[in-house]
Structure formats: structure tokens, C-alpha cells
Amino acid sequence: MSTLTVHKPLERAGAYALLIVFSFLMLAPLFWALLTALKPVGAVFSDPYGLSASTWSLSSFADVFKTTPFHLYMLNTAKITLFSVLGVVISSALAGYAFAKLKFPGRDLLFVVLLATLMIPRQVTLVPTFMLMKEFGLIDDHLSLILPGALSVFGVFLLKQFFLTVPADYEEAAKIDGCGVLRRFFLIVLPFAKGTLATLILLQVMAVWNDFLYPMVFLNSDNQRTLTLGLAILRGDLDTQWNRLMAAVIISNLPILAAFLVTQRFVIKGIATTGLKG
Amino acid sequence: MTLSSSQKEAFAGYMFLVPVFSGFLVFLAFPVVASFFVSLADWNMINDPGFVGIANYIDLFRDPFFWTCLGNTAYFSLFSVVIGLFVSLYLANLLHETRPRGAGFFKSTLFLPVILSSVAVALVWQWLLDSHMGMINHLLAGAGVPGVPWLTSPAMAMNSVILVAVWRQIGYNMVIFLAALANVPDELYEASSLDGASRNQTFWNVTWPMISPATFFIAVTSVINSFQVFDLTTILTNGGPANSTNTLIMMIYQNGFQFFKMGYASAIAYALFAIILVITAVQTIVSKKWVHS
Numbered sequence: 220m221s222t223l224t225v226h227k228p229l230e231r232a233g234a235y236a237l238l239i240v241f242s243f244l245m246l247a248p249l250f251w252a253l254l255t256a257l258k259p260v261g262a263v264f265s266d267p268y269g270l271s272a273s274t275w276s277l278s279s280f281a282d283v284f285k286t287t288p289f290h291l292y293m294l295n296t297a298k299i300t301l302f303s304v305l306g307v308v309i310s311s312a313l314a315g316y317a318f319a320k321l322k323f324p325g326r327d328l329l330f331v332v333l334l335a336t337l338m339i340p341r342q343v344t345l346v347p348t349f350m351l352m353k354e355f356g357l358i359d360d361h362l363s364l365i366l367p368g369a370l371s372v373f374g375v376f377l378l379k380q381f382f383l384t385v386p387a388d389y390e391e392a393a394k395i396d397g398c399g400v401l402r403r404f405f406l407i408v409l410p411f412a413k414g415t416l417a418t419l420i421l422l423q424v425m426a427v428w429n430d431f432l433y434p435m436v437f438l439n440s441d442n443q444r445t446l447t448l449g450l451a452i453l454r455g456d457l458d459t460q461w462n463r464l465m466a467a468v469i470i471s472n473l474p475i476l477a478a479f480l481v482t483q484r485f486v487i488k489g490i491a492t493t494g495l496k497g
Numbered sequence: 498m499t500l501s502s503s504q505k506e507a508f509a510g511y512m513f514l515v516p517v518f519s520g521f522l523v524f525l526a527f528p529v530v531a532s533f534f535v536s537l538a539d540w541n542m543i544n545d546p547g548f549v550g551i552a553n554y555i556d557l558f559r560d561p562f563f564w565t566c567l568g569n570t571a572y573f574s575l576f577s578v579v580i581g582l583f584v585s586l587y588l589a590n591l592l593h594e595t596r597p598r599g600a601g602f603f604k605s606t607l608f609l610p611v612i613l614s615s616v617a618v619a620l621v622w623q624w625l626l627d628s629h630m631g632m633i634n635h636l637l638a639g640a641g642v643p644g645v646p647w648l649t650s651p652a653m654a655m656n657s658v659i660l661v662a663v664w665r666q667i668g669y670n671m672v673i674f675l676a677a678l679a680n681v682p683d684e685l686y687e688a689s690s691l692d693g694a695s696r697n698q699t700f701w702n703v704t705w706p707m708i709s710p711a712t713f714f715i716a717v718t719s720v721i722n723s724f725q726v727f728d729l730t731t732i733l734t735n736g737g738p739a740n741s742t743n744t745l746i747m748m749i750y751q752n753g754f755q756f757f758k759m760g761y762a763s764a765i766a767y768a769l770f771a772i773i774l775v776i777t778a779v780q781t782i783v784s785k786k787w788v789h790s
Contacts, residue, residue, distance in 0.1 A: 313516060461624050
């Protein structure tokens with residue numbers, strides 16, 4: 220226990236009260252979304268609080284799938300997320316290892332060039348990337364999101380920093396035994412990086428799953444849409460059906476939410492370290 | 498021909514970089530350079546591009562709508578970053594000093610909005626803040642307070658967007674601050690307590706300088722992110738009312754993909770890039786004065 224810890228009961232009570240208030244402020248909007256989704260259609264006005272559990276129904280959730288191909292949106296998002304995250308993990312791990320552990324001419328210069336691009340806002344690349352995708356015939360194709368999404372300069376940086384901390388001794392021993400670079404990378408060094416890889420995966424899944432601008436620019440037919448686009452469509456411009464929309468909001472975030480609830484301690488620790496390293 | 502082991506290693510090094518650098522060349526280096534050339538052209542993607550020199554930048558400078566969007570974006574950035582930073586630091590410090598039972602629960606709960614998509618967050622808040630049917634005005638009415646036009650008044654709308662942005666980001670900042678707070682050596686606090694320093698004095702003289710690298714990290718990354726605000730303003734208000742929440746990225750999207758003015762859209766993107774570079778440079782220079790290294 221640190222010297223700093225507050226022991227006075229009154230101060231502690233005040234701190235608890237504040238933490239409870241802030242936790243309430245974080246949870247209340249989400250509970251409200253859930254209550255709205257559970258209300259029967261039409262009850263948004265007649266029962267504003269929707270606290271009477273006897274009237275709850277799942278009809279709004281069913282409505283989401285009846286009025287839009289929401290299962291397709293979900294599959295599309297899952298597919299784009301899976302492949303771009305896979306690409307990021309493979310490309311970042313290979314490059315991170317090369318930058319941290321292998322010696323070759325131009326290594327440090329190449330790393331600096333790569334790192335300098337972290338400063339560039341992604342939107343600077345939007346118009347030319349659109350031109351490229353048009354040229355490749357990939358507009359309205361998920362590859363237009365997967366291919367650029369498979370590169371993460373931040374991921375390279377994160378893994379390089381991690382590989383630098385792996386002691387050289389393990390590899391030296393394997394080298395003497397005549398173990399080549401590929402085997403050393405996959406069998407000796409990579410297993411150490413499980414924690415860092417998991418952090419990178421989580422950050423990347425969140426970024427791709429939640430992306431809005433790029434899918435909006437690159438996809439246009441209904442069957443290709445992602446979840447975030449589907450949500451915007453369901454909202455409509457006039458006369459929003461809030462029960463159905465809140466049900467869609469919940470469905471679209473459920474996979475990420477479930478993953479978070481299972482891995483929360485780990486996620487929070489991972490994010491904390493990326494901040495310190497960055 | 499046989500390769501020496503150092504040649505083999507160099508070969509492997511280059512091979513390991515192939516995936517990242519092919520992506521880098523096609524989807525980063527080329528677009529960044531091409532974007533600059535497009536910004537010097539008049540181009541609608543149908544006709545051949547015509548070279549117009551810096552005309553797009555001159556138009557931009559004279560375009561009152563650009564200044565409106567820049568002003569909106571800067572206002573959003575300033576308040577969302579400053580409020581987001583201090584609220585999260587306050588909460589992190591509270592958790593750190595109190596070490597409450599259920600600290601894990603509080604941390605996870607405060608972090609929860611970070612994992613949700615910004616589109617989903619914006620929709621939930623649009624529903625809460627709705628002038629007529631929203632729960633917040635409903636509760637205010639119950640307390641006898643007249644309804645607030647959260648998203649429908651030009652004077653109020655951007656403040657509501659800031660509220661939502663802060664709600665979504667404090668958990669992320671808090672987690673980074675918590676890690677920084679945990680790294681402050683306890684000896685410093687012991688010394689400070691022996692000197693009879695008050696809790697407030699200890700915070701400003703020990704804690705604040707010791708966590709300044711984390712504060713700097715959050716300040717820099719939040720400014721960069723906040724200048725790219727798009728999802729929240731698109732969903733919550735679609736730039737309205739009366740353009741009071743139209744941001745720079747929305748202006749890029751509108752010009753590029755609604756009006757097909759690719760040159761103009763690229764010029765805005767480069768202007769945004771320059772603004773971010775200048776702010777980050779200023780932050781870095783100023784940081785020499787206050788960031789502990």
C-alpha cells in the first residue's frame with residue numbers, strides 16, 4: 220500500500236460516491252439503449268421509461284433482420300476485420316523482427332522513413348487510394364478495405380520495441396545448432412510476443428470493426444455494406460424507429476462487447492503499455 | 498555460389514520487410530505524393546486532370562466555408578482534448594489514491610465506451626439528446642427545467658458533440674494515466690509526506706511532473722485524432738444546424754465524393770496535414786519546458 224493511499228473514511232466515501240456517479244454516467248446511456256430496444260414497437264411514447272419487464276419483447280431485434288440484410292453486414296464486417304487483422308499481424312511481426320534483430324544495410328533509415336508516416340493523417344491518402352481502387356476495379360469490393368487495412372506502421376513499431384527486449388542468448392544458442400532465420404523467428408522469438416500480438420490484434424479489431432469513413436467511400440451496394448454503414452442506413456433521415464435502431468446498435472457491438480468482457484483485464488493492461496511505449 | 502552468414506541475414510532482413518514495404522509503397526507513399534499533385538489540379542475523375550498550380554489553395558484560403566469548418570474543428574479539438582484530459586486524469590488519480598474495492602469494476606466500466614463504435618455511440622446519444630423524445634430533456638422536464646435544443650441549436654450542437662466525444666474517450670486516457678501513476682516511485686511520496694506537503698501540493702509538485710510524459714502523449718495523440726473528427730459529427734448532426742458542426746474531414750468527403758472536386762478535396766487534406774504538423778511541432782517545443790525526461 221502506497222504512502223499516498225487515502226485512509227480517512229469521509230474522503231474515501233466521497234471518492235466512492237464520485238466513482239459510482241461516473242460509472243453510472245458511462246452505463247446509463249447503454250442501459251437506456253437496451254431498454255429502448257426491448258420495448259414493444261409503438262411503446263416508445265406510451266411507456267417512456269420502459270421499466271415494466273412484462274412488456275419487454277425481442278421483436279425489435281427480429282425487425283432489424285427483417286428490414287435489412289443485417290446478417291450480411293455482420294458477415295462483411297467480420298470478413299474485413301479477420302483478413303486485415305491477419306495481414307497486420309503477419310506483416311508487422313516480420314518487419315518488427317527484421318528491424319529489431321537482423322542486420323542489413325539501410326535498416327535504420329528504412330525504419331525512420333516508416334515511422335515518419337505515423338504523423339500523416341490517414342485522410343490525406345483517401346482521394347488517391349480511391350483512384351487506385353478504381354484503377355484496380357476494386358470499388359465495392361471488400362479488398363479495397365482489406366488491402367490498405369493490412370498495413371499498420373504502429374504495429375511494426377510496437378513489435379520492434381517488443382522484440383528488442385527479447386534477449387539475444389536464445390537465438391545465439393539456436394544459431395550454433397544451425398537453426399536458420401525463419402525457424403528462429405517462428406519457433407523461438409515469436410512465441411515470446413504473444414502478449415504484444417494480442418494487444419495489437421485487439422486494437423486493430425476495434426479500429427476495423429468500427430471504421431466508418433473508408434467503407435462509406437469504397438462500398439456502395441447494399442450487400443457489401445458493413446455494420447457501421449448498416450446502422451447509418453437504419454437510422455434513415457426522417458422518422459427514425461428508435462426501438463429497431465437501438466436493437467441494431469446492440470447487435471452490431473455485441474461481438475466486440477463479448478470479447479471485451481472476457482479479456483477486459485488483459486485489454487486494459489495492453490492499452491496502458493502502448494501508451495507508455497508510444 | 499554460397500552466401501556468407503551476414504549476407505544471408507541481410508537477405509532475410511529485406512525479405513521480412515517485403516510485406517510491409519509493398520503495402521507502404523502502394524497505400525501510403527504513393528497516395529501521399531499523388532495527393533499533393535492532385536491538389537495542384539482541377540479534376541472531377543471523368544475528364545483529364547488540368548494543372549492549375551496553387552489555385553486550389555488560394556480558393557481554399559478565400560473560401561469562408563473552409564474557415565467555418567476549421568473553426569468548428571479547432572473548437573471541437575480544444576475543448577474535447579482539454580476536458581477529456583483533465584476529467585480522465587482526475588478519475589485516474591482518484592482510483593490511484595483511493596485504491597477502492599472493486600477497482601477492476603470501475604476501470605472496466607469507465608473504459609467500456611472506448612470499445613464501442615463511434616457510430617453506435619453517436620446513435621445512442623442522438624436518441625438521448627433528441628429535443629422532443631429524448632430521455633435527457635424528459636428528465637429535465639420532470640425537474641421543471643425547459644428542454645435544451647442539444648443538437649438542434651447552432652450555439653449548442655458542437656458542445657453536445659464535445660460532450661459525447663469526452664464520454665467516449667476518458668476511459669482510454671484514464672488507463673494510460675493509471676499506468677503512469679503506478680510508475681511514480683513511492684520514495685517520492687514518502688519524502689513529500691515527511692516534508693509535510695498537503696495532498697494538493699504533492700499532486701502538483703510530485704505527481705504532475707512525474708506523469709508528464711503520459712500527459713504529453715495523450716495531448717499529442719488526442720489533438721491529432723480530434724482534428725480528424727468525422728463519425729460523431731456526421732451521425733449526430735450531419736454538420737448542421739447551419740453548418741455549426743461541419744468539420745474539415747467532412748469537407749474533404751463532401752468535396753471529393755459528393756461534388757467530385759478531387760483537387761479541392763486534396764488541397765483541404767494537405768492543409769489539414771500542415772495544421773496537424775504545426776500543432777504537433779508547437780506541442781513538442783513547448784513540452785521541453787514542462788515534460789519530465
